[in-house]
Amino acid sequence: MxxxxxxxxxxxxxxxxxxxxxxxxxxxxxxxxxxxxxxxxxxxxxxxxxxxxxxxxxxxxxxxxxxxxxxxxxxxxxxxxxxxxxxxxxxxRPWRNLGVITSNRIEIFGHEYDYAVEEQTAPVPKGARVLVENLRGPVRVTGADVEHVRVSGRKTIRALKDADAEKAQKQTPIEISVQANRVVVRTNQDRLTGDERISTELEVTVPRTAAVEIRGRNGDVEISDVAGPVEVSSDSASVQLQNIGAQVRLDLGRSNLVRAAGIKGGVEMKASRGRDIELDTIGGEVTINGSYSGDLRFRECARAIRFQSGQTDLRVEGLPGEIRLNLGELSGANLTGPIRFTSSRSRDVRLEQFTHSLELKLDRGDIMLRPSTQPLPRIDARTRVGQIELLLPESAGFVLRAATDRGDLNNDYGPVLKTQFENERHPHAGGAIVGSVGQGPSITLSTGRGAVTVRKDTRAEPRLRRPSAAVEISTGESSTVIEKY
Amino acid sequence: MSNAKPLVRALRGPLLLMILGTLFAVDYFGPYPFYRTWPVLLIAYGVLWLLERVIRDTPAEPESPFGGPL
Incomplete structure (x- = not known):
């Protein structure tokens, strides 16, 4: 000093x-x-x-x-x-993400106490709306041919002393209340006065015709065989849905996985920090908003799919086939157009068998298009940096203009198409492949930097690849699917 | 006027210190994070250094920022 x-x-x-x-x-x-x-x-x-x-x-x-x-x-x-x-x-608080809360002495010095939740039932009318409120802990709801709601499960309390755990157990009774056709299953975790930590695992059986709503803060949700609409809102949850007869709405914060199969209604979903999504056989419209860092798979969606995140916008009018979208790639086969895809992050696009029209706008990434269906769809595909490859069926009619500002022009289609160089002395300096065959839609391809290739599609009609067998390996945190074709 | 130059030089450290503290405070309570605003430190250092040079080159300049001899 x-x-x-x-x-x-x-x-x-x-x-x-x-x-x-x-x-x-x-x-x-x-x-x-x-x-x-x-x-x-x-x-x-x-x-x-x-x-x-x-x-x-x-x-x-x-x-x-x-x-x-x-x-x-x-x-x-x-x-x-x-x-x-x-x-x-x-x-x-970086340790929050590690699943260890070091700031709480109960997490360090406490013990875990397990309590079985006594089975409770309450009769409910047909077409009832069942609301499950469980702040922390997983919930599984199954529809069955019954006329009552049945609740059972397990409570886990983390406390310093036996007496504290006992007190916490008494403070948080599980209640079923029925008012007209509204049934509320409550775990009352908010009544806890001490700093014990409680998690309730619930197993709920509802009449098959019921509508189900689940509200929570943290805990996975599984719902199956329910004919009514389903609604889930949680700050952190993986959600698995199977065999739902009506509309599904999910409002999630963090979510590692959302898997829905056999949904007769539409799916409306929002997640602020989502990872994987798997949708299979969806009858209604699919609308997804939010931010997702994992693998998104859509398969056999009868109506339109709208996906929107900060940097990506995808619209497909129908999906008899399959789409996969992740941070680096969009691939799909057997799509019903009009299709629109805009991405301001680097992504490769590979699309096969699509109808009506395709509008593709990439900031960066390669494009491979194989519109093997007849009649050909109208195509407008642009990327700022990346190669473009187009495979055209032999018998199709079209009006083509495929341009690059800097890069090679490869015309493997045939002499019907003309290659125009920007500068004849520098064939790499860009230009366009132009030409028309018969009557057909306009196909416009353009890249700022990268090669443009137009080829004849001589292979047989590609069939939608579906796995003949699949094995899923799940480690709780993540899962991998191995498929055999 | 003779001690204006050492004065500017002596004030350089405290002024930079205040700016540093302000940038961190703006990071925590204001709209701009420190990794965006840090060049302000360089600019301030340069300005103060320049000031010191200017004073040495024109020692009799009455229009100096300190308004004459202290």
Missing amino acids: RRGSLIGPLLIIMVGVWFLVSSLRPDLPMLDLAARFWPFLLIGWGFLRTIEILVWAVRGRPLPYAGVSGGEWTLIILICLIGSGLYTVNRY
Whole structure:
């Protein structure tokens, strides 16, 4: 510290006061305050030193060569490092994602107590609406030919002492209440007064005709064999649905997997941090919003699919075949158009057998198109950087213009199509393949940089590839499917 | 005027320190993260350095930012 400066003593006093207050009042979030307000220490320090220097200058005292010495800068850098570290840890709590909450002593020193939930039943009318409210814990709902709601399951309580666990168990009874045709199954976890942690695993059987709604904060959901509409809202849940007779609505925060198969109605879904989606045999419209980082597979969707995330927009009017979409690729076969796909992130596109029309706009990525159906769809495909390959059936009619600003032009279709170079001396400098065969739709391809290839599709009509056998390996966190064709 | 140059030089550290603290505070409570605003530090350092040079080259300049001798 500078000789004659007040900052050294003031710093020591502040540190002392901080430690004193944090030991006398442990309820005050002193660490949190330090993590958020430490930059003001630097501002105050700089301000005081400025005043000091001005005062010294006015009084005619000799001024230091540097207002802040090397040693002080070292201390300041140390404060910055520790301060930003504290702030980051405090704000993002990285351990939350690791599944270990170290800040809670119950998580470290507590024990787990298991309680079986006694089976309860309540008669309900036909066409009832069943609402399951379970903050934490998985819920499984099954429809059956019954006229009552049956609830059973297991409660897991994490507490420091047996007595605490017993108290928590008594505070959180599972209740079924029936009002007219509305049935509410409640786990009452919000009634807990202590800091015990509770998770309730519920097994609910409902009449097959019921409508089901599940609300929770954290816990996976499984629903099967229900004819009524299904609604799930949760901050964090994987959802598996099978054999649902009506509309499905999912409103999720984090979600590792959403798998729905055999849905007669539509699927409307939103997830702020989703990963994988698998939809198979969906009768109604599919609308998906949010942000997804995993593999999205759609198969046999009778009506339109609309997918929209921050950087991707996909619309398909019908899907007798299959689409796969992930962060790096869109591939699909046997699609009903009009199809529209826009992606502002790097993605390769590979589409086979599509009808009506295709509108494709990529920022970056290769495009492979094989419209083997007759009549040919209208195609407008553009990428800023990437190759384009187009396979055209031999007998089809079309009007083609396939252009590149920089890249090779490969016409393997035949002399019917003409290659026009931008500059005859530099065949790589871009140009276009143009021409028309008979009567047909317009096909426009364009890339800013990359080769353009137009070929004749001489292979037999591709058939939709469906696996003859599939094995799924699941490790809880993730699952992999191995398919044999 | 003779001590204006050492004064500017001595004030350089404290001013930069205040700016550093302000940038972190803006990161935490304001709209701009530190990784966007850090060049301000370089600019401020350059400006203060320039000021120091300007004062040395024209020592008798009465229009200096400090308005004459202290």
